[in-house]
Amino acid sequence: MVKPVYINGMGTVTAQGTHDPERLFGEPVLYDSDAWHAIAPDYRTIIPGSEARRLSTGMKMSIAATKAAMEQAGVEQVDAVITGTGMGCIRDSEKFLRAILDNDEQFLTPTPFIQSTHNSVAGHLARMLACTGYNFTYVHGSNSFASSVIDGLMQLRNGEAEVVLIGGVDELGDHSTELHRRNGHIKGKPVPSAGLLASTTSGTLFGEGAGFFVLSNVKGPATYAELLAAKAWHKTGAEGIEQHVLDFLRENGVTPEDVDAVVLGRNGDGDFDGYYNALSEGLFKQHTQLAYKHHTGEFHTAPTFAMYLVARVLEHDAVPAAYLVKNPPSGTIRTILQYDQYRGVDHNLTLLRKC
Amino acid sequence: MSDLKQELKNKIISQLNLEDVAIEDFEDSTPLFGEGVGLDSIDALELIVMMDKDYGIRLTDPKEGRKVFESVDVMAAYIEEHRTK
Amino acid sequence: MTKGVAVTGMGIISAIGCGVPANLAALREGRSGIGPITWVRTHLEGSVRVGEIAQNDVDLAKQLDHPAKGPHTRTSLLGCLAAEEALRQAGLMNVDRHALGLITATTVGGMDVTEKYFYQYLTSDEHLASIDTLHAGHTGQMMADHLGIVDGFVTTISTACSSASNAIMLGARMIKAGMLDRVLVGGVDCLSKFTLNGFNTLMILSASQNRPFSDDRDGLNLGEAAAYLVLESDASVKARKATPIAYVAGYGNANDAHHQTASSENGDGATAAMLEALRTAGLSPSEIDHINAHGTATPNNDLSEGRAFMRVFGEHVPPFTSTKPYTGHTLAAAGAVEAVFSILAMQHGMVFPTLNFSGGMSEFDLRPTTKLTDMPLSSVLSNSLGFGGNCSSLIIVKA
Numbered sequence: 044m045v046k047p048v049y050i051n052g053m054g055t056v057t058a059q060g061t062h063d064p065e066r067l068f069g070e071p072v073l074y075d076s077d078a079w080h081a082i083a084p085d086y087r088t089i090i091p092g093s094e095a096r097r098l099s100t101g102m103k104m105s106i107a108a109t110k111a112a113m114e115q116a117g118v119e120q121v122d123a124v125i126t127g128t129g130m131g132c133i134r135d136s137e138k139f140l141r142a143i144l145d146n147d148e149q150f151l152t153p154t155p156f157i158q159s160t161h162n163s164v165a166g167h168l169a170r171m172l173a174c175t176g177y178n179f180t181y182v183h184g185s186n187s188f189a190s191s192v193i194d195g196l197m198q199l200r201n202g203e204a205e206v207v208l209i210g211g212v213d214e215l216g217d218h219s220t221e222l223h224r225r226n227g228h229i230k231g232k233p234v235p236s237a238g239l240l241a242s243t244t245s246g247t248l249f250g251e252g253a254g255f256f257v258l259s260n261v262k263g264p265a266t267y268a269e270l271l272a273a274k275a276w277h278k279t280g281a282e283g284i285e286q287h288v289l290d291f292l293r294e295n296g297v298t299p300e301d302v303d304a305v306v307l308g309r310n311g312d313g314d315f316d317g318y319y320n321a322l323s324e325g326l327f328k329q330h331t332q333l334a335y336k337h338h339t340g341e342f343h344t345a346p347t348f349a350m351y352l353v354a355r356v357l358e359h360d361a362v363p364a365a366y367l368v369k370n371p372p373s374g375t376i377r378t379i380l381q382y383d384q385y386r387g388v389d390h391n392l393t394l395l396r397k398c
Numbered sequence: 399m400s401d402l403k404q405e406l407k408n409k410i411i412s413q414l415n416l417e418d419v420a421i422e423d424f425e426d427s428t429p430l431f432g433e434g435v436g437l438d439s440i441d442a443l444e445l446i447v448m449m450d451k452d453y454g455i456r457l458t459d460p461k462e463g464r465k466v467f468e469s470v471d472v473m474a475a476y477i478e479e480h481r482t483k
Numbered sequence: 484m485t486k487g488v489a490v491t492g493m494g495i496i497s498a499i500g501c502g503v504p505a506n507l508a509a510l511r512e513g514r515s516g517i518g519p520i521t522w523v524r525t526h527l528e529g530s531v532r533v534g535e536i537a538q539n540d541v542d543l544a545k546q547l548d549h550p551a552k553g554p555h556t557r558t559s560l561l562g563c564l565a566a567e568e569a570l571r572q573a574g575l576m577n578v579d580r581h582a583l584g585l586i587t588a589t590t591v592g593g594m595d596v597t598e599k600y601f602y603q604y605l606t607s608d609e610h611l612a613s614i615d616t617l618h619a620g621h622t623g624q625m626m627a628d629h630l631g632i633v634d635g636f637v638t639t640i641s642t643a644c645s646s647a648s649n650a651i652m653l654g655a656r657m658i659k660a661g662m663l664d665r666v667l668v669g670g671v672d673c674l675s676k677f678t679l680n681g682f683n684t685l686m687i688l689s690a691s692q693n694r695p696f697s698d699d700r701d702g703l704n705l706g707e708a709a710a711y712l713v714l715e716s717d718a719s720v721k722a723r724k725a726t727p728i729a730y731v732a733g734y735g736n737a738n739d740a741h742h743q744t745a746s747s748e749n750g751d752g753a754t755a756a757m758l759e760a761l762r763t764a765g766l767s768p769s770e771i772d773h774i775n776a777h778g779t780a781t782p783n784n785d786l787s788e789g790r791a792f793m794r795v796f797g798e799h800v801p802p803f804t805s806t807k808p809y810t811g812h813t814l815a816a817a818g819a820v821e822a823v824f825s826i827l828a829m830q831h832g833m834v835f836p837t838l839n840f841s842g843g844m845s846e847f848d849l850r851p852t853t854k855l856t857d858m859p860l861s862s863v864l865s866n867s868l869g870f871g872g873n874c875s876s877l878i879i880v881k882a
Binding site for chain 3: 124129130131136139140141143144147148149151152156157159162163166167169170172173174175177178180181184186187190194200201218219221222223226228276277279283287343389
Binding site for chain 2: 092093095096097149150151152153154157
């Protein structure tokens with residue numbers, strides 16, 4: 044008997060202010076700039092001041108999201124903490140590197156160095172939760188979160204753990220954002236967020252955020268959905284994506300007709316949205332289609348929001364208007380497929396079901 | 399000497415980012431580590447850098463640093479004796 | 484019945500040589516690779532010694548079997564070299580590798596390039612393509628492309644000093660779960676101004692040579708290295724009649740949950756990781772023939788780790804050694820470097836010495852092996868204990 048895996052608690056911090064769960068089904072916050080900071084919760088009510096003094100944005104977002112997820116799941120302890128981040132605590136990295144370069148290596152202080160290590164968030168969460176169990180951090184671009192999902196699923200399916208915290212976080216760094224303008228990963232000419240999905244120019248618009256989830260074999264007081272499967276791989280041509288999806292669905296005993304909706308990581312980058320078009324105009328042409336990066340911005344761990352969105356849709360059996368792209372749902376939404384990639388690599392799929 | 403102590407208190411608060419602490423909140427004799435102001439070993443490393451940068455005092459042993467950083471009183475006395483800036 | 488997950492190839496480049504044979508020779512001859520800094524421009528040049536790899540980036544690129552299609556960093560070049568050796572040894576260099584898995588590890592990533600061009604990126608167009616190297620996962624992506632991996636599972640782990648051990652652990656778990664057939668696992672880090680200065684601010688660098696488990700130890704020497712193993716499922720080994728060189732029998736990861744950079748006094752995390760490794764291997768402490776310790780020679784680690792040995796092994800701590808006086812502390816590569824050394828120890832029936840030992844610690848009677856010692860070994864436990872309290876142990880057994 045395959046052990047089920049449920050999402051029992053979730054927390055997010057994003058440019059849409061979704062730490063407040065009411066925001067998802069409301070009017071989206073619209074942006075005109077090319078890099079969107081997350082709307083922060085009041086951290087003073089979440090993190091003691093004496094602790095908060097050293098914490099980076101990414102760290103604070105992660106703590107807030109984790110606390111929300113743990114509370115919803117009704118647990119105080121987890122067996123494992125598995126996080127993903129594309130750039131880590133980039134602001135501290137930039138701070139330390141600037142200090143090295145500007146002061147010719149003199150008078151360097153340790154805090155930004157310590158904070159800049161990629162597993163500082165997972166380490167902090169372990170101390171915060173007094174969790175001495177398995178603790179991993181994945182730093183593989185836009186498969187960082189997918190790797191933590193795959194690992195978490197493995198832990199729970201194979202009896203290596205009973206309750207697992209997984210999550211992802213990325214923060215905007217001033218310098219690295221500017222570098223991504225310089226190399227065209229950010230659009231040369233900003234497009235208003237409302238128009239991002241229709242854009243065909245190169246590049247996208249950036250954001251930041253965190254999403255954390257408590258997974259368990261056993262349902263909790265607020266269970267959102269069942270996590271059925273996840274897959275990640277290095278790269279593929281746009282013409283190969285349909286086969287990957289069909290193989291994934293088949294491996295999990297699901298046909299394209301069984302899928303009620305798809306959530307795609309479309310980000311308005313004319314050079315790479317072709318991957319999503321192959322699905323939205325092909326295999327899933329008639330399906331309910333959602334997207335989210337026009338509201339969260341693009342960042343390596345943006346797929347944490349995709350999971351949040353999918354789980355909320357399954358919970359309410361309704362699609363928030365702001366995230367619906369095409370084909371409003373006509374019946375109960377039971378099974379949702381999520382797909383993401385970034386600049387042609389780091390492809391990932393997840394399958395979730397109503398429970 | 400009391401100017402130096404005021405200066406030290408201000409530096410401790412700003413450098414260690416003690417957002418919720420005001421200069422009146424602790425005495426010159428209050429223990430800085432553990433129970434008193436609540437600093438930890440990473441703060442000690444930060445203070446070692448401050449001693450070098452602002453007062454020209456090089457502390458090479460972190461354990462020596464802990465003794466010097468016992469309180470604002472002890473720090474001020476040490477700085478008065480050893481400063482080169 | 485099965486001993487564990489089969490290892491069918493290994494590759495390494497470190498301060499003591501390029502390739503497994505060169506590393507073995509240095510280990511046997513007691514030749515340390517710790518020396519002055521040559522490649523990184525830093526004011527720490529005169530005051531700290533490191534385990535630096537002899538080749539510069541141009542040399543490294545020339546040694547690869549195929550041209551290095553960039554943008555590359557020193558980290559990705561080292562990774563490609565070690566990975567190629569592992570694949571060659573496994574007999575997988577001339578096969579289609581599109582579905583091969585790669586689980587790599589790094590803490591530095593492309594920082595060697597970032598720190599060179601950090602400001603130049605803003606004012607000149609010359610190196611803009613290298614901005615891709617900013618995120619740590621880029622190293623693994625470059626390696627995947629170089630090695631011809633397409634739809635294989637590729638990921639990067641970054642848990643400080645335990646990273647490569649964790650990569651090996653994940654690979655073994657995924658093979659046991661039937662999710663992968665063949666996977667390259669390991670890690671790589673190069674020296675950089677960022678890391679050298681970072682560790683210097685923590686005041687844990689040695690003023691000379693690292694002396695693990697010595698009473699007057701004064702800190703670590705940083706090093707750079709890359710090391711990879713090829714792990715394969717039993718079915719894959721059987722199908723292509725491969726010859727395993729060792730087996731990953733057990734693994735454990737636990738968190739100290741104590742401090743950002745220091746280990747708990749009594750080595751709680753290390754103890755838990757070792758016990759978990761024994762449990763997954765189905766072995767009792769008395770069945771471990773040798774320990775390759777984390778042994779960084781910081782006052783904190785060696786005390787904490789030594790205490791953990793006593794908690795796990797009681798009165799009968801097996802012969803243990805730290806090979807960090809040879810290579811330096813290679814951060815994210817350490818777990819894989821030391822897995823390679825553990826396999827060599829078993830293949831050749833010898834315990835490599837802990838160089839520079841200058842007298843035992845006063846806190847306990849434990850003493851590391853200090854001379855090259857012939858000893859048949861069937862099992863080795865290897866520890867890698869990192870920042871963020873991340874503690875990992877691997878148990879590797881003889882083929």
